[in-house]
Amino acid sequence: MGRFIKKSNHKDIDAMMLAEDILQGSRISLARGITLVESNSEHHFHEAQKMLEKLLPETGRAIRIGITGVPGAGKSTFIEAFGSYLCSKGLKVAVLAVDPTSSLTGGSILGDKTRMERLARNPKAFIRPSPSGGKLGGVHRKTRETMLLCEAAGFDVILVETVGVGQSEVIVRDMVDFFMLLVLTGAGDELQGMKKGIMELADAVIINKADGANEIVAKKTRGEYNRILHFLQPATKGWETKALMCSSLKETGISEIWDMILTFERTTKDSGVFSDRRRLQMKEWIHSMIVDQLQMSFFHDTRIKSLLPKIENEVISGTRPVAAAVDELFNVYYQRD
Ligand SMILES: Nc1nc2c(ncn2[C@@H]2O[C@H](COP(=O)(O)OP(=O)(O)OP(=O)(O)O)[C@@H](O)[C@H]2O)c(=O)[nH]1
Numbered sequence: 001m002g003r004f005i006k007k008s009n010h011k012d013i014d015a016m017m018l019a020e021d022i023l024q025g026s027r028i029s030l031a032r033g034i035t036l037v038e039s040n041s042e043h044h045f046h047e048a049q050k051m052l053e054k055l056l057p058e059t060g061r062a063i064r065i066g067i068t069g070v071p072g073a074g075k076s077t078f079i080e081a082f083g084s085y086l087c088s089k090g091l092k093v094a095v096l097a098v099d100p101t102s103s104l105t106g107g108s109i110l111g112d113k114t115r116m117e118r119l120a121r122n123p124k125a126f127i128r129p130s131p132s133g134g135k136l137g138g139v140h141r142k143t144r145e146t147m148l149l150c151e152a153a154g155f156d157v158i159l160v161e162t163v164g165v166g167q168s169e170v171i172v173r174d175m176v177d178f179f180m181l182l183v184l185t186g187a188g189d190e191l192q193g194m195k196k197g198i199m200e201l202a203d204a205v206i207i208n209k210a211d212g213a214n215e216i217v218a219k220k221t222r223g224e225y226n227r228i229l230h231f232l233q234p235a236t237k238g239w240e241t242k243a244l245m246c247s248s249l250k251e252t253g254i255s256e257i258w259d260m261i262l263t264f265e266r267t268t269k270d271s272g273v274f275s276d277r278r279r280l281q282m283k284e285w286i287h288s289m290i291v292d293q294l295q296m297s298f299f300h301d302t303r304i305k306s307l308l309p310k311i312e313n314e315v316i317s318g319t320r321p322v323a324a325a326v327d328e329l330f331n332v333y334y335q336r337d
Helices: 016-022 027-038 042-060 075-089 111-123 136-152 168-173 188-193 214-231 254-271 273-301 302-316 322-336
Strands: 063-069 091-100 125-128 157-162 176-185 203-206 243-245
Touching: 016 027, 016 042, 016 136, 027 042, 027 136, 042 136, 063 075, 063 168, 063 243, 063 254, 075 091, 075 111, 075 125, 075 157, 075 254, 091 136, 091 168, 136 157, 136 273, 157 168, 168 176, 168 273, 176 243, 176 254, 203 214, 203 254, 214 243, 243 254, 273 302, 302 322
Parallel strands: 063 157, 063 176, 091 125, 091 157, 176 203, 203 243
Antiparallel strands: none
C-alpha cells in the first residue's frame, strides 16, 4: 500500500501502478492520486499527467453536479442528505469543492469533515476538501483532474460544492453537467439582491428549509423564483430551469431533485446538448490553461519584472498611453536573446 508516495522521495512514485489501483477502486490510491494532482512540484506534475493519461479512457461516465448557494442556505446539510440518498440507491458519490478563498483562509469549505459526518462515514461516499494554495486557475485544474480520478475509480455522481464568492460559480458551471443554486425560504430581499447572472447559470433553484412553519413561505418563494426564471435565459438549451423545494433536515423533496436531474440527463443526452457542453468545456479548459501559463510566463519573466514598475509609473503619471506601454512590454517579452 505504501509503495507510491514515500515521504518526499520523488523517485518512489509509480504513476502507472497508482493508476491501476485507482481503477481497482482503491480509496487509498485515489487519495494519493489526488495528492499527486494537487502537488505544486514539477516532478509530481509530470507523474500526475502520466497517471491521468492512463486513466482517461475510464473517465467521463459520471454525472457531474455543481452546487452553490449563499452562506446559511444549508449547502452542507443538503449535500449530506442528497449524497446519503444517492448512496442508498446504490450509487457511489464523490463530493469535491472549489473554494477560491481557501488559499487565503487556509481552507474553509469541506475542510471540516464534521460538517458531513454521516456521509463521510458512508463507504459509498468520498469527500475531498478544496485544494488550497495557488491561484484560482490552479484550483480549477486540480478540481477537474480530481473529478477525472474519481470517475476512473468508479464514482457515479460527482458533487462539486462552491461558495458564492467571486468567479467560483462560473468556474464550477464550466466543469459540471448540471448546476443548482440553493436558496432560502422567504427570501424576498434576497431575490431582489440576487445577482441575475448567477440565476442564469442554474439548471435548478432549490429552496431549502421547506419544513415546519417555513413550508408555506417556501411555496410562496418557489412561485416567486419560477416567475423570475420564466423571464431569464435558460442555462441549458432546451431545458426550462425551475424552482423546487426541499428540506435537507427532514429529507423531503430530495428524491424529486434527483428525478429532475435524471430527466435533465436523459433530455440533454437525447438532444446532444450534454455532449456538446462537455466538448465545449474541454476546449475552454485548454484555453484557460493557455491563458494561465502565458500569464505566469509573462509576469515571471525577469526583463518584465524589472521594466514593469517604470512603465507603470509612466502610465500613472500621464506621460505614456496604456496601449503603447503594453506594446513595449510585449516587444521586450518576445525579444529572444
Ligand atoms: N430547518 C432547517 N434547517 C436547515 C436545513 N438545512 C440546513 N439547516 C440549518 O441551517 C444552518 C446552516 O446549514 P449549513 O448546512 O451549515 O449551511 P451553509 O451555511 O450553507 O454552510 P456551508 O455548507 O458551510 O456553506 C444549520 O444550522 C442547519 O442545521 C433544513 O432543511 N431545514
